[in-house]
Amino acid sequence: MPDQPIPDQSPDLRVRLDRTLCDGFGFCAERAPTYFPLDDWGYASLEGDGRVPAADRDHVHRALLDCPVHAIIEMRPDED
Incomplete structure (x- = not known):
């Protein structure tokens, strides 16, 4: 039986941006x-709700x- 890739089971990354800390380094x-x-x-600003799919x-x-x-x-x- 050939090796099958193991699907990524980890949850999507979730982030938030604290704009009060941002110093504009970019x-x-x-x-x-x-x-x-x-x-x-x-x-910087954060686009979307902070959920990042595995591809990104x-x-x-x-x-x-x-x-x-x-x-x-x-x-x-x-x-949340």
Whole structure:
């Protein structure tokens, strides 16, 4: 029997953006521009409800890790 890929069973990533912490570095917009567009003053906003499907998880997680002021926060599955 050939090896079958194991489907990704992990839940979708959920994030929120604390705009009061954002200093406008823009790393998030470079890493995941669909999720973190910059406003006219260069500060990030979060598009959508913060749910990130598996296909986009790596880019958004990289944006989270690269934010120097930790303005992007990963939500636990039980948080709303």
